[in-house]
Amino acid sequence: MKLSILRWLFATVCLCTVPIAARAQLSVYEGFEYTVGSSLPPAESSGFGWSGGWYNNADTLNNSGSRGLVIAGSLDTPPGMIAAGNHVAMSTFTSSSERLLAISNDNESAGINTNADSVTFFSVVGRVSGNSWSFGLYSDRGRIDNPVVAFSLTGGNATMRLYDAFPYESADGAVTRTIATGVSGTFLWVGRLETSAGDDRLDSWIYTNLDNVPVLMPALQAAPAPYVVVPGSNVNIYDVDAVIDRVGFYLSSGSALDEIRIGGDWQSVTASVSAVPEPSTYAVLLGGAALALVIIRRRFRPTPNC
Numbered sequence: 001m002k003l004s005i006l007r008w009l010f011a012t013v014c015l016c017t018v019p020i021a022a023r024a025q026l027s028v029y030e031g032f033e034y035t036v037g038s039s040l041p042p043a044e045s046s047g048f049g050w051s052g053g054w055y056n057n058a059d060t061l062n063n064s065g066s067r068g069l070v071i072a073g074s075l076d077t078p079p080g081m082i083a084a085g086n087h088v089a090m091s092t093f094t095s096s097s098e099r100l101l102a103i104s105n106d107n108e109s110a111g112i113n114t115n116a117d118s119v120t121f122f123s124v125v126g127r128v129s130g131n132s133w134s135f136g137l138y139s140d141r142g143r144i145d146n147p148v149v150a151f152s153l154t155g156g157n158a159t160m161r162l163y164d165a166f167p168y169e170s171a172d173g174a175v176t177r178t179i180a181t182g183v184s185g186t187f188l189w190v191g192r193l194e195t196s197a198g199d200d201r202l203d204s205w206i207y208t209n210l211d212n213v214p215v216l217m218p219a220l221q222a223a224p225a226p227y228v229v230v231p232g233s234n235v236n237i238y239d240v241d242a243v244i245d246r247v248g249f250y251l252s253s254g255s256a257l258d259e260i261r262i263g264g265d266w267q268s269v270t271a272s273v274s275a276v277p278e279p280s281t282y283a284v285l286l287g288g289a290a291l292a293l294v295i296i297r298r299r300f301r302p303t304p305n306c
Helices: 002-017 264-269 279-299
Strands: 028-029 069-071 087-090 095-100 118-130 130-138 149-154 157-163 173-181 184-196 202-209 236-237 243-251 257-264
Touching: 028 264, 087 243, 118 130, 118 149, 118 264, 130 257, 149 184, 157 184, 157 202, 157 236, 173 202, 173 236, 184 264, 243 257, 257 264
Parallel strands: none
Antiparallel strands: 028 257, 069 087, 087 257, 095 243, 118 184, 118 257, 130 149, 130 243, 149 157, 157 173, 184 202, 202 236
């Protein structure tokens, strides 16, 4: 009887102290769980954090042209990043598409307000064979020529760009940096956008060896005064006066895209789940373990001889 009680208590403590894998601060996800052989559909939804499906131009709900072809299976992902669904590729010509972020209850965009103090992480898995590939975060201003944040690969050169508010309609207000050359094959691109009143900063990392994606975010490099491009992977400019409400991509022949994620921390966009409990969870687990030990001691305390 004593042995069975001990086993029961031991199993209870083990179950209480095993870290529970919970979704980190992942707010937007697209795994491209669509019908193989079709173009991305405006009428269907995959993942979460979106408002409607994919369009060539999300502002006008334009669904003409090609929005890529859904291919079976996911692209390669780093260890710990659970891929789902299929992916989108382009074998001939080019394709482009945009999708709106979710709409809140007051019918206002629940996107990224660059006038507010915030830090947003996002990632996307891509594949390129030497042509052009790009991914961007767009503003709600209804423009189709420039995103607010852009990542692109052209001829193996990986560049990132953060657009200023004025003049928004031209590239003159953009700060661009090349962060890698000779890129081909499958890669993971991670971005970090930090916004505040009068100063916005973009950092990004590209990994062509998916086994080397770090568990923790690499240390940020110092960024000097606005409008200065510094060595490393960041650009820092004055305030971007916009609300980012959609994402978009451009695929040329031979390129592909998969696993779009937007979240509040590094882990949410590189691993999708966090196996590390919150501090309050640790307190509960330790409390449960201590209570179990007290019960064990009381249960098996020697009976005094009379």
